[in-house]
Amino acid sequence: MGKCAIPRIHVRNLQRMVPVNTGALEKFAARAMRLCVKIRRKERTELMRLEEIFVWLISDRRMSRLHRQFLSQTEPTDVLTFQHGEIFISVETAKQHARVFANSLMHELQLYIVHGLLHLHGFDDRTPAGARKMKRMQERILSCALSR
Secondary structure (H helix, E strand, C coil): CCCCCCCEEEEECCCCCCCCCCCHHHHHHHHHHHHHCCCCCCCHHHHHHEEEEEEEECCHHHHHHHHHHHHHHCCCCCCCEEECCEEEEEEHHHHHHHHCCCCHHHHHHHHHHHHHHHHCCCCCCCCCHHHHHHHHHHHHHHHHHHHC
């Protein structure tokens, strides 16, 4: 992949519990991707190396299995990002969080896509300082991607 190439991003819905507009999400994800790759990083990140990224919309049940398999956690989580270019999002958890935070489901899913892209671009939220930096960047990307 050339230095200026932006990875292609695909959104696929593998769950049947909650209806989702995958076309609109994929368009948003492409805008968010273009914004993310503009963020300067000290070293070359996965986001800059990958040719394709897949966003998989899955059920809580499938997310619980992934969470247990890769992080030894028993409950579902909202989003899991793998460095080889896969972002898994639990739509059921997103729907619950959207209700709690008074967001639309679409907004919550967009937030998780940006979160996953930032992880691929070397951001880390395991420390309080890293989480604050990532949250600020998430809000900036989300705002810019939605205003286009």
